[in-house]
Amino acid sequence: MERREFLRLSLTAAGGLGIAFHLPLARQPAAAAAAPFAPNAWLRIDPDNRITFVCPSNEMGQDVHTALATLVAEELEVPVASLVIEQAPAAAVYTNAMLGGQLTGGSTSVRDAWLKLRQAGAATRGLLLEAAGRTWKLDSKLLAASGGHVTGPGGKRLSYGALAATAASLPAPDLDKVALKSPSDFTQIGSPTQKRLDTPAKLRGDRLFGIDATQPGMVYAALAQSPVIGGTVQAVDDRKARAIPGVRAVVNIGDGVAVVADHFWTAKKARDALQVKWLVGAAGAVSNDSVARALELGTGKAAAIARESGDVASGLNQASRKLEARYELPMLAHVALEPMNCLALVANGTCDIWTSTQYPEGARAAAAARGGVKPESVRIHPQFIGGGFGRRLETDAIGQAAAIAKAVPGVPVKLIWTREDDTTHDYYRPASLHTLEGGLDKYGNLVALHHRMVSPSVTARAFPAFVKDGLDPFMTEGAANLTYAIPHFRTSTVIQDTGVRVGYWRSVSHALNAFAFESFMDELASAAGKDPVAFRLALLGSQPRQRAVLDKVAAMAGWGGPAGRDRALGVASMECYGTHVATVAEVRRQGDKLRCERIWVAVDPGIAVRPDQVQAQIVSGVITGLTGALKNRITIRDGQVQETNFHQFEPLRLAQAPRIDVAIVASGAGPGGMGEVGTPLVAPALANAVARLTGKRVRSLPFSAAGVNFG
Numbered sequence: 001m002e003r004r005e006f007l008r009l010s011l012t013a014a015g016g017l018g019i020a021f022h023l024p025l026a027r028q029p030a031a032a033a034a035a036p037f038a039p040n041a042w043l044r045i046d047p048d049n050r051i052t053f054v055c056p057s058n059e060m061g062q063d064v065h066t067a068l069a070t071l072v073a074e075e076l077e078v079p080v081a082s083l084v085i086e087q088a089p090a091a092a093v094y095t096n097a098m099l100g101g102q103l104t105g106g107s108t109s110v111r112d113a114w115l116k117l118r119q120a121g122a123a124t125r126g127l128l129l130e131a132a133g134r135t136w137k138l139d140s141k142l143l144a145a146s147g148g149h150v151t152g153p154g155g156k157r158l159s160y161g162a163l164a165a166t167a168a169s170l171p172a173p174d175l176d177k178v179a180l181k182s183p184s185d186f187t188q189i190g191s192p193t194q195k196r197l198d199t200p201a202k203l204r205g206d207r208l209f210g211i212d213a214t215q216p217g218m219v220y221a222a223l224a225q226s227p228v229i230g231g232t233v234q235a236v237d238d239r240k241a242r243a244i245p246g247v248r249a250v251v252n253i254g255d256g257v258a259v260v261a262d263h264f265w266t267a268k269k270a271r272d273a274l275q276v277k278w279l280v281g282a283a284g285a286v287s288n289d290s291v292a293r294a295l296e297l298g299t300g301k302a303a304a305i306a307r308e309s310g311d312v313a314s315g316l317n318q319a320s321r322k323l324e325a326r327y328e329l330p331m332l333a334h335v336a337l338e339p340m341n342c343l344a345l346v347a348n349g350t351c352d353i354w355t356s357t358q359y360p361e362g363a364r365a366a367a368a369a370r371g372g373v374k375p376e377s378v379r380i381h382p383q384f385i386g387g388g389f390g391r392r393l394e395t396d397a398i399g400q401a402a403a404i405a406k407a408v409p410g411v412p413v414k415l416i417w418t419r420e421d422d423t424t425h426d427y428y429r430p431a432s433l434h435t436l437e438g439g440l441d442k443y444g445n446l447v448a449l450h451h452r453m454v455s456p457s458v459t460a461r462a463f464p465a466f467v468k469d470g471l472d473p474f475m476t477e478g479a480a481n482l483t484y485a486i487p488h489f490r491t492s493t494v495i496q497d498t499g500v501r502v503g504y505w506r507s508v509s510h511a512l513n514a515f516a517f518e519s520f521m522d523e524l525a526s527a528a529g530k531d532p533v534a535f536r537l538a539l540l541g542s543q544p545r546q547r548a549v550l551d552k553v554a555a556m557a558g559w560g561g562p563a564g565r566d567r568a569l570g571v572a573s574m575e576c577y578g579t580h581v582a583t584v585a586e587v588r589r590q591g592d593k594l595r596c597e598r599i600w601v602a603v604d605p606g607i608a609v610r611p612d613q614v615q616a617q618i619v620s621g622v623i624t625g626l627t628g629a630l631k632n633r634i635t636i637r638d639g640q641v642q643e644t645n646f647h648q649f650e651p652l653r654l655a656q657a658p659r660i661d662v663a664i665v666a667s668g669a670g671p672g673g674m675g676e677v678g679t680p681l682v683a684p685a686l687a688n689a690v691a692r693l694t695g696k697r698v699r700s701l702p703f704s705a706a707g708v709n710f711g
Contacts (some may be wrong), residue, residue, distance in 0.1 A: 037164035039127055039172060040120045042072065046410035049148060050275025051076075051162030052084045056094035056102070057109040057199065058358055059087070060385030060392065061620075062675040063613040064109045071113055074188045075121030077145040077182060078160075085197060087464075090360035090380040100466075105393055105504065106359040107201025107577035110609055114671055126173060131166035132158055148471035183607060183668065198384075210383040211358030213343045214642045215412035219248055221404050222267035223254040223415060225425055228639035229501055232276045233257055235277040241270035250274070253403040258672055260408055263472065264416055283455045284486025284501040284639040291636070293330070297432040298454035298496030301469040304470035306480040308410060308490045315448030323527055327436070327516040328700040330633035332429040332505055333641075334392075334648055338386025339422040345412040346371045351378045351402055352412075356385040357393040366395035372404030389624075390504035393462070394427050401542035411421050413577055423649055424641040427503025428634050430456040439488075444528030447541060448488035451479060453513065456502045457495040470495060474504070476681060478513035483546045483575050484521075484539035485604075500636065506624055507676035510576050511683070516685035518572035523693065532571050532688065533559055545604050546575060549582040549665050552602035555583040566590075567597075570689030577673030577709040580604040583622075583681035586658070587689040593711035594693070596658045596686060597627065601678060603662065606669035621678020627652040629683035631704045656710070 036052075037045040049180060053072050057064045065085045068177040073080035084406040088094045088102075095101055098108040104355050125145050133140035135158065143152045150158050172329040188194060201208055228230065235259050238250040246266040251258045257276055261267035296657040316322060343354040344367065357363045358378045368375040385392050399417040417425070432455035439448035458471040466473060473480075479491040505511070525535035533554045540547045554560070557569055565590040573582040586598040601618050608614045631650050643649040687698045690708055698706045 012689040026454070035168070035449050037168045039124045040119060042120045042206060042523035043124050044074070045124075045160050045164045047161045047164055049083060051078060051082065051148065051160065051284075052086050055089045056096070056113070056202070058104040058356075058360075058382055058385055058388075060104065060140045060356070060388035062617060063111070063196055063610060064104070066108050067192070067613065068113050068117055068612050069197065071110075071195065072121040073115040074186055075118045078148045079187055079458040080194060082148060088360075089382070090364045090378075092361075093256065096407075102132060102359070102361045103393065104388070105390060105562060106293070106508075106673045107124065107410045108675065110671050111451045111578060111673055117177065118180050119178050122178045122180055123175055124299060126178065127170050127684065128160050128163050128166040129294070130170055131163040135163065137167060148446060174560040188607050190607060190611060194610065194612070196613070203294055208384040209338055209386045210342045210343075210354065211338050211386065211416065213381075213383055213414070215343060215345065215353035215354070218343065218391055218412040218414055219260055219262060219408070220264040220267045221258045221260050221401070221415040222271040222411050223256045223258045223265065223269050223400060223404075223417070223421070224274050224276055225421065226278040227424070228278065228283050228317035229277040229425055229641075230283045231255075231280040234279045235275060236424065237275040240273040244273065249332050249408055250647045251404050251407040252405075256416070258400070258404045259468055260404065260413060261706045264414075268418065280347050280639060283499060286639045287636050291431050291498040291500060293494055294498040295431060295454050298362065298494040298638070299435065299452070301434065301494050301496070302441060303494045305490060305492045306471060307477040307482075308551055309446070309486070310488035312448055312450045312490040316439045316519070318450055320442040321437045321527060323440075323520075323523060325436050325520055325523060325699060327434040329432045329512050329515060330503075330508075330701055331431045332498065332628050332632055333423050333634055333643070334387075334391035334503070334505060335388025335423060335646070336389055336391055336653070337443040340397035340417040341415060342398045343412060343414040343618075344371065344398075344401040344405035345410075346373065346402065346405040347410045349373055349377055351405070352381065353378065353398060353402070354381045354382050354383060355386070355398055355401075357395070357398065358385065358388050358390070359395065361394070362395045364434060365400045367402040370567060371406050374630045381455070388519050389506040390508070391426065392403065394503055396425075419646070420644045423644055427458075427501050428600075429505035430458065430502040430512075431498060431500075432512045434513070436516060438520065438524045440524065440528050444530055445592040446484070446486055446524055446528075446535075446632050449486050450489075451493070451513075451517065453479065453516070454494045454496050455509075458502050458504050460495060462503075467495070475509050477508055478510040478574055478576065479517065480576050482517065483543045483573070483580075484536070485542055486539065506621070507576070507679040510574070510676065510680040511625070512570065514574050514680035515683045515687070515701065517685050518574065518681065519697075522570070524698065531560070536571070536573055545580040545667050545669070546573060546582075548667070549602040549604050550581050552663055552665050553582040553584050553600050556600040556661060557586070559584065566691035566693075568689045570685045570687065572685040572688065574681060576677045576680060577674030578606070578670075579674060579677045581677050582680060583685045585682065585685035585689045587686065587693050589693060590711060593632045593709050595711050596656075598659045598661070599682065599685070602665055603677065604665040604667045604669075604672075605674055605677075606667060606671045608666065609671055610665055611664060615662045616666055617674045617679040619660050621676060622660050622682055623652055623657065625682030626657070628657070628679075629701055629703060630710050631685045631702050633702055633705065642689045
């Protein structure tokens with residue numbers, strides 16, 4: 001019985017208690033049998049006026065369900081809260097044009113949907129108005145749409161559902177020719193009072209996430225994987241595991257040995273009783289030292305130029321003063337709260353997958369390949385993602401689950417990784433090495449800047465078609481789009497394999513490049529004898545939006561005011577995913593320790609579709625940036641990741657979290673990305689504050705490894 005139905009019956013049975021609340025009207029048999037009006041891939045209107053929005057992007061806490069539904073609702077003239085949200089299945093029609101596939105990532109969901117979903121809503125509204133005009137034999141221009149109804153002269157009124165059948169018979173309009181609202185007429189886009197649609201379900205504890213998924217007759221799987229990533233099974237002794245009550249099967253899937261059991265704890269206990277010999281090959285020799293040597297080797301290789309203006313060599317030669325610096329960033333794990341998991345059912349040539357994924361098409365391909373079925377026979381049932389950060393773009397656990405389910409056909413098998421599995425078998429944020437040279441003229445003006453980044457390429461592995469002429473566009477983020485106007489400038493990259501599998505990590509290369517660029521900008525400002533904010537502003541003459549956020553954050557933080565001996569501010573600034581952002585960090589000395597006391601962020605997201613969520617995403621991103629910068633790094637020894645759980649890869653503690661103040665600087669431009677924007681500038685802003693406070697310049701992360709003790 002549904003929970004709300006139970007509540008209704010309980011209240012009725014109790015008697016004497018009246019509570020006013022809304023219950024959806026029961027569908028009548030005739031209405032349920034009638035075909036819905038589905039004018040496009042994103043909207044469906046049933047005769048009972050139930051309006052369903054099929055969301056093309058996956059919800060992983062970034063509020064994409066509410067944000068994208070708001071775009072449709074604004075033009076369709078219905079309250080966004082009245083829409084029923086349905087997650088899109090794996091299908092090419094839901095391709096994200098900015099990424100070239102059905103993916104959720106790169107802070108692109110709102111940017112990709114900004115026009116097409118508004119057009120879908122507006123076109124549907126137009127069809128409904130036309131349908132009402134034909135019903136009443138009136139010019140549709142005399143009619144109005146509002147609140148899910150069309151109204152006309154003399155009090156005429158019909159619901160969208162009542163008009164659905166007539167609207168379905170009309171020719172579909174060209175979406176590109178549909179007239180859209182002016183931003184001045186928006187009533188829902190940009191509203192500060194609109195609440196998240198998924199909050200009530202989360203507060204109720206509804207089963208929303210991949211790890212919550214269940215099916216009748218479900219069993220569980222725990223997987224023994226090689227301690228060296230990429231290792232394969234050489235031999236296995238499973239006698240002790242099979243002797244444990246409740247064990248259904250032991251399955252060798254090549255890259256691991258799975259134990260299938262009635263309960264997860266039984267499966268894990270039996271997995272731990274397995275004796276497996278692994279073939280690990282050259283991967284067994286990988287270590288942090290070998291990674292560092294590989295990056296150093298890359299500094300001697302020819303680089304691919306991502307952006308160039310002027311003559312860098314000449315500009316540096318003619319500079320009155322030159323500076324050089326190297327910056328290093330470590331590998332990081334994703335450590336999403338929800339570890340990797342997948343529920344799979346293989347039966348009669350089909351495969352059903354219930355999982356949290358940022359890449360449904362990739363999930364389908366992985367399930368087909370390892371489940372032994374055709375791709376068109378795979379059904380993906382996307383669930384909410386309990387933390388993605390790029391990790392759910394990978395499909396390794398999905399393929400494993402399908403392979404296990406193939407061995408026990410007809411039985412739903414739920415594979416769950418432990419936290420230790422998740423941390424030690426990640427696709428890690430790449431380590432990177434940056435070399436920078438800068439030249440100042442006799443007045444302290446920056447006239448030349450040369451940046452070179454050496455790093456593995458995630459894209460060369462995951463989406464090789466995007467890498468052309470040695471350039472991975474996801475390695476140049478935060479560098480090729482540098483906002484500073486420098487007469488002689490070059491940024492280049494070297495793709496260098498380190499023997500470690502790497503993946504996209506929240507803000508991707510923005511975080512890597514921002515640490516190098518924005519730390520070096522402070523070093524240049526110091527060498528020029530100039531204030532760091534004034535030094536940057538002088539280079540932003542052609543960037544009014546970037547100037548505005550930098551001015552704003554400086555005012556918020558009281559930049560230039562009295563600091564005292566035990567307090568310092570650091571600043572960082574960049575354009576990130578089409579959004580302009582600037583950050584100031586306050587660091588205080590407390591005995592022999594430092595503390596990040598406060599962080600201010602000014603952000604220009606263009607049009608803020610959901611202002612409340614812009615604030616939330618910035619705060620979330622700042623916490624991510626702090627967590628990565630203060631203590632964390634991945635350590636590899638003899639091919640094995642040493643950090644296994646949160647006691648070694650520490651999350652930020654509540655007592656360590658600073659106060660975070662966010663200001664939205666509205667520019668009216670088209671919306672930029674928001675999910676990752678808060679992360680990149682935290683580390684350089686902190687490093688710049690530390691340098692001003694202590695005189696110690698941190699050029700490698702985390703701060704703990706550089707000898708800087710944050711309490």
